[in-house]
Amino acid sequence: MKNLSRLLFAMLLVLGYSNVNAQDENNPWQITIGANAVDAYPSGDGAPFSETIFSKFVDVDNYNILPSLSTISVSKYLGDGFSFGVAGSLNKIDKWGENADGTAMSADDLSYYAVDGTIKFNFLKGTTIDPYLGVGGGYTWIDEVGAGTVNGNLGVNVWFSENIGLTVQSAYKHAFEDYLQTHFQHTVGLSIKFGGTDTDGDGIYDKDDACPDVAGLAAFNGCPDSDGDGIEDSKDSCPNEAGSAEMNGCPDTDGDGIADKDDNCPTVAGLKALAGCPDADGDGVTDADDACPDTAGPAANKGCPWPDTDGDGVLDKDDKCPDVKGTVANNGCPEVSAEVQKTLNEYAKTILFDTGKSSIKAQSAQVLSDIIKILKEYPTAKFTVEGHTDSVGSETLNQRLSDARANAVKEYLIENGIDAFRLSALGYGESKPIDSNKTRAGRANNRRVEINLAK
The missing domain is CATH 2.40.160.20 (Porin)
Incomplete structure (x- = not known):
């Protein structure tokens, strides 16, 4: 016993x-x-x-x-x-x-x-x-x-x-x-x-433990709160950083309502639309990327307002001639006026060719130089070089000659600095006289070159 x-x-x-x-x-x-x-x-x-x-x-x-x-x-x-x-x-x-x-x-x-x-x-x-x-x-x-x-x-x-x-x-x-x-x-x-089983040793038995393999708190049915912010890890978007319930357990250092993990500027209060970064001038470009942070401007111009270099009322971004004053109607480029058009044709009519040929005489160099200066003043304007003849000779030959002379002037202009895409050439032969072909003077007037604004 x-x-x-x-x-x-x-x-x-x-x-x-x-x-x-x-x-x-x-x-x-x-x-x-x-x-x-x-x-x-x-x-x-x-x-x-x-x-x-x-x-x-x-x-x-x-x-x-x-x-x-x-x-x-x-x-x-x-x-x-x-x-x-x-x-x-x-x-x-x-x-x-x-x-x-x-x-x-x-x-x-x-x-x-x-x-x-x-x-x-x-x-x-x-x-x-x-x-x-x-x-x-x-x-x-x-x-x-x-x-x-x-x-x-x-x-x-x-x-x-x-x-x-x-x-x-x-x-x-x-x-x-x-x-x-x-x-x-x-x-x-x-x-x-x-006899109870408590695998994780947190004092909450497995049958009542929602997280039986990880030590946790009774308040969360045995589940952990690693950062101690009162939000259990499974519901905490930032389980290792203490945060607030409003931020689903994540910190918001700058107090702008955007959790640090989603905030591109976590130490400076900013806007949700800009991922938590500030925009002092309200132009939609974050201050860090804004070349003019205190002046509103478009993102395409790094947050700065577009300039109008030539002062014609058309911003450089829309101005096809940003260095030349033009008109709004012509996208910031100067418009060819009737007076300029008249001057061009007065010059063009004085271009001289060898008789019956399309070769330009040397004495026409000065007038062609004047024409080139005018064309360069209107860099976006397009022109048609037109060739005309009198009625002497066959109509076929006259047509061919007018084409050749119009193209000869076009090529000369291109060779001397005028963009090819701005010029076209067309011969009208004897079909568009401006004077009588019955007199010498009239026929001389009909043998001409015109440079007209393309419509």
Whole structure:
């Protein structure tokens, strides 16, 4: 018996290291180790439920008490307040029943062993004072003679913490054999609940832990808040940087309402439309990219207003002649006036060719130079060089000659700096006279070159 007591004490020390801080659903196992007292008073009246059965229920003089660890029980929580357990106990009997005069009847140090199974119901599951009722059965041996019993239990757990407490229980044991008297067995023991799984060691058991593999907080059902900003990591857009709920857990250093992770200028308050960067002049170009940060201007001109170099009212970006003053109607380029057109043709009419040929005479160089100067003043204007003849000779020859002379003038102009895309050449032969072909002077006027603005 001494060795058994030592074994029970060793089990108590081992189980004392079990993890705590959970309810029965989390720590489904409970072990109770303690001492028991066996009371067979009264047992000689032949009536197991007689009126005197509880008359000396608390008379300790009738108790058989073994002053050592003498009982152990293990139970498993089933749910809804119910549990099932098995208990083993031992004792030494020196009082069993009563004498006729009401005194305890002595016995000669009889051994007492019992194994019992119980279904138990706890009324106030999870409370500090936790009463319960139980019903079950078992087998009891006295001096190696045993019999089955049906048992009724009434007890209470007093929990010092959520898994360590004191258990006090009284069991009524009714024997099925005459040689084993009905009796009570009272137990007092230290109870420990254990068996819950807490993989991440955060004090929240896996069944209730939304993040069972990562240590977390009870406030977040066991999930972590790595940056400590009050927003659990799974809902935190910046789990490693403390932020605000408004920013989904991200910081906003410059307070512009744009989280630093989305802010291209996180230390300077700016606009959401510009990814958190400022725009002092409100032109839609961030100050960092704005060559004129205090003056509004288009992005195409680096945030600066477009210049009007020639002062003609047409911005350089739209001005096809930005260095030459022109008109708005002509996209900033000067317009060829009727007077200029007249001057061109007065010059063109004086261009001289070798008789019957398209070769330009040398003395025409000056007038061609004057024509080139005028054309360069209108860099976007396009002109048609037209050739005309008198009616002398065949119409076919005259047509061919007018084409050749018009192209000769065109090529001369191109060779001397006029862009080819601005010029075209066309011969009209004798079809457009400006004077009579019946006189020498008239025919001389009809032999001409005109340079007209292309429509």
